[in-house]
Amino acid sequence: MNFAFTDEQLALAATVRDVLRAHCPPAALRSERRPAWEQLAEIGFFGLLLPPDADGLGLRLVDALPALEETGRACLPGPVVETAVAAPYLLDDVPKLASGSVCVSVLLPSQVYAPDADLADLLVVARADGLHLVSKESVRLTPRPGVDPCRRLFDVSFDDSVLLDRSYVPALRRATVATAAQLIGVGRQLLAAAVAHAQVRTQFGAAIGSFQAVKHQLADVAIALDFAAPLVHRAALSVDEPVVPTVDRDVSAAKAAAGEAAELAARVALQVHGAIGYTDELDLRFWLARAWSLSAAYGGSAVHRARVRDSVIGGDLRRYP
């Protein structure tokens, strides 16, 4: 029983954090669609979950979790989860996948639109008749209005496609947990930004961070994030195991808790910043938008809460392990 990340897992996250600090600064969010993409590819990020025979590192999702949290903390744009986490469980023999030179978007059950589909070389789309692999050339995309300028949404239609003879479930579970991990990272950055602002911004002659009401709101954010994170870690362990009967319940509990914690962080960060938190001039807005967009991605909190409810009320009170 060691429910804590290993040095290796934390070292991977540190490497990713360094790359993102250098190549995905807030300024990049205004100018680039896929900042730091090549640099992440260089450190093997897109091959983390791929098997060695596909030039990957064959890691488990849990090994990549702290690194994925860092991509949320940095508000990294682009179809990162789709390419690095979902694609490995949807596509075989796409040699360039590990190298990051193939960009993938997906439209699976629980999604309404395909994120960043305009950047994708390949799309995997679930239809009633199965999973369709669609190439950039044969897809028609219709942009849809979204809340997140760095995570654009598209309606997808196509004529030519290749039917994939496999289930979307393993990929969807992992993409959902990876998104939950990103939400924790987004929330932690929102909390850090709110704390930093509260330390310097003064009102009525005192730092607003010295007001008890502000302190308690920020403390509640810290608590929500601190108790959502273990559910995300547990869900990753559940999907990594060959058979865990509670896996879907664990995945949904993680996504719901992470989404709600990140949304709370967004609301409080706005409260603490006041009107300025609103403006285009502050970078805060990118993290706010990401908290909202990822909270809705791969099923919103209410849908996942409901799945947990049905499972628990259905009588499944088993706890893993």
Add this chain to the structure above:
Amino acid sequence: MNFAFTDEQLALAATVRDVLRAHCPPAALRSERRPAWEQLAEIGFFGLLLPPDADGLGLRLVDALPALEETGRACLPGPVVETAVAAPYLLDDVPKLASGSVCVSVLLPSQVYAPDADLADLLVVARADGLHLVSKESVRLTPRPGVDPCRRLFDVSFDDSVLLDRSYVPALRRATVATAAQLIGVGRQLLAAAVAHAQVRTQFGAAIGSFQAVKHQLADVAIALDFAAPLVHRAALSVDEPVVPTVDRDVSAAKAAAGEAAELAARVALQVHGAIGYTDELDLRFWLARAWSLSAAYGGSAVHRARVRDSVIGGDLRRYP
């Protein structure tokens, strides 16, 4: 449009408040089962809603609402709502009813037990085959554990009874609204007690009422009570009208909001008092218990919320007027 109590309605409440101040002091809650009962009878309290030909004043429920709130504020024990509000719509030709010399308890749908049934001369019990009028002599009572020492609960069984050929609905609606009014009174007294304590109790060298966290909790109680009360007033107007299509929705909205506001007041009052709020030595416990017992009486908040939900989602978005 005058959605405010008239001078007459407020004067009646003031009279009742004076009676209760004099004859239902907190000490009486420890020693008597029905303090102030005769004095309330003397001012005609038990005849307020009875028609003149039954020696009553023939008032509407809304006229008595501020007075009923006072009975909650004073934590008045005894089957007050049952005798003064429900009985007039269940019993005919009970001459002594207006004089308060007949004490009534009821067991209607949404109730689980009959309150203060051991004090009752007459009981009205709803069964699948109709409404039964049961006399003190022919009833068998089994005490059930409750949360409120001043509102004892009983299981009721009987062999002899008289079937009443009428509906329990008019009485139940009024008893529910009257209980909601009492809950507002209980909540206001809990708030007043918490504020008084927060003004004098010091910690870390300052009155705890000067701490923002305490201020904001008490402000939230004030807000909850202030916005629950109009729903109770509206519900009274709805039951007083011959036909208001939204009457059941209005009654449920009032009971749910009043119960939740009073429970919030109880929780915060306990928080503010700290461990001492807990003790038998402080009178606070009587109001805490009353908030809990009345919140559960005549249907808890969840049941009433659900009734509102079904009505609104059923498509009834009408607002009265």
Add this chain to the structure above:
Amino acid sequence: MDLDFSAAEQDFRAEVRDWLARHVPDGLPSMDTPEGFEAHRAWEALLASARLSAVSWPEEYGGRNASLIEWLIFEEEYWAAGAPGRVTQNGIFLLAPTLMAFGTEEQRRRWLPGMAKADEVWAQAWSEPEAGSDLAALKSRATRVDGGWRLYGQKTWSSRAAYASHGFGLFRTSEEGRHRGLTYFMFPLDLDEVTVRPIAQLDGLPGFAELFFDGLFVPDSMVLGAPGEGWRIAMATTSSERGLALRSPGRFLATADRLVHLARDRLSRDDLSRDDVDRDFLAGDAGPELVDRAVRCWTDAEAYRLHTFATARRLMSGAEIGSASSMGKVFWSELDLRMHTLAMELLGERAGEAPWLDGFLFALAGPIYAGTNEIQRNIIAERVLGLPR
């Protein structure tokens, strides 16, 4: 106590409902775009032509002497009809009450009719970079010159200022005392000595602007009240901003109705989803929890409406709302945020569509502006409940 509208009030409601049914335009472009701003001005002019843009004003200024109750009826009908947001809001709901209470007859004649017709659109200019909720910390100043004053300094979060013709706010005219040195000015925005710098919002549109004053001349005729009285006057305005004036229930009632419809659609969508590929994933029907929350909001909106009827009655009988208006501010701003947050949840990835996103961004500001809810709760605790400062 009753909830019965008089025959006159019912007739008024019928007239308003009928007129709106015939004139309300389909969705105008955002008032924070140049074309949207003009479209909203045109709408206000049409509204004014029916003397419906400021019903509570005296007739000589373009109103109908409507009672508070009639005004509440108008608001219910206006928002229920899905009519556009009020580009004249700062003027009609913030400046006008101040002009009525503290202005001269000349000032009222000069400014109110144009305000009602949206010939002149007003921006509020309360905040400064170093003074958020803390008005008394204002630094911009006005210096006496022949026949008037010259304004210097910076204002921020000035709503509507990107396109408005005029603005109003406080400037320091003497250094004696944080409060006593402030004076209430109205001023033009189209002269060279004031620079308007729009501030883009989350939606990229300039809902606010910064104002830079470099000696803007303001004649004495545009000073509201006596010099040094600005603080007292502004407090009256902001309390009306926090209280009844700015936030009639009508808007929340309409939002609550739309929210309930949205929740019902969502329920049916979940039913549909059972028959397609989503089946096993969406087996969890998100309906009940969201529907419960939607109905709770609907009931809270009703509570706010009833509470406002009671407050209106108190005001009509000459009482003051005072600090109690802080309770309303906290209640409506958090209700509005809950409603729009729930709408975002119900829409999920469709949240970018529909009017809900703009409303959500607007609602997020609710707990912040007109005095943050933290400050409102302090006011309630100290002035209503009597807790120590």
Add this chain to the structure above:
Amino acid sequence: MDLDFSAAEQDFRAEVRDWLARHVPDGLPSMDTPEGFEAHRAWEALLASARLSAVSWPEEYGGRNASLIEWLIFEEEYWAAGAPGRVTQNGIFLLAPTLMAFGTEEQRRRWLPGMAKADEVWAQAWSEPEAGSDLAALKSRATRVDGGWRLYGQKTWSSRAAYASHGFGLFRTSEEGRHRGLTYFMFPLDLDEVTVRPIAQLDGLPGFAELFFDGLFVPDSMVLGAPGEGWRIAMATTSSERGLALRSPGRFLATADRLVHLARDRLSRDDLSRDDVDRDFLAGDAGPELVDRAVRCWTDAEAYRLHTFATARRLMSGAEIGSASSMGKVFWSELDLRMHTLAMELLGERAGEAPWLDGFLFALAGPIYAGTNEIQRNIIAERVLGLPR
């Protein structure tokens, strides 16, 4: 990172589960009644005979050197089995860790075995009438006499004191400094110089007592740590009170499971009600909202369990929890209150029918004792997040 119990840990769980299945008594009377107190002591003695009363202690004191993880396993099994509340809690979970850290070998030998067997039951005596969460404001004092000290003053909210044989708490031994003048004493409760006045609770039973000291003699051998060190030592104890030691997840996991079963019963009761006189009244099925809240609590209990596994790991690798334990305190105390409040709602007028009511009253105290949650949130904001005092 993993969640895999070792073979040894799984064997330990199996042994504990099996033993409890064979020995857990049916509902004992409340430990706040004389007969209930004795019954709980007898149960603790039986538990100790299987060396299960303090599994994490060294063997020579009656424990099994269990690891933190094994202790968490024990707690899960103990509460899942519906075993009685721990009358030894103050001693085993508050005093014992302090004896281990700051006591002498003689003191540990003298007091720990009797504590494990409940031969001696300990009351905590932290609070005084004028010092609630503010330990440093303590006024009771101890004066030096030959071979020991004499205690004077008053303590309150002393849990278990009504029937306990011993107590522990802080007394002022010098006036230098609010903190530096305090000394940590253990003392008997059965001598004439200390008067125990039980305090009846909402349920009428004396869960607490006031203690009046009138020169009670305490030998040097019952001073814990050096005179003047009491504050530092107590801080260590109270942090363990707030932290892992007092609030293992086991109890909340068991409560959450019971709550889910209660919610399911309620659902079925609503179904039943459709067929009797309640039909039209109860047409509104209260199920969904309450069930959603029950499941949310269940998931939160799971989160607390997982969070604790992570914390245990940190502690086992030599780290300190420190202020982070305040997050746990706020989370578990508010979860416990939410669970019991919901249970009260589900039971409605049946709420008086235990065991939920006792649990509710106990849960209501959660946010208050061991440092109110307001204070905990200050600690989190200042020491974890680094906000200004």
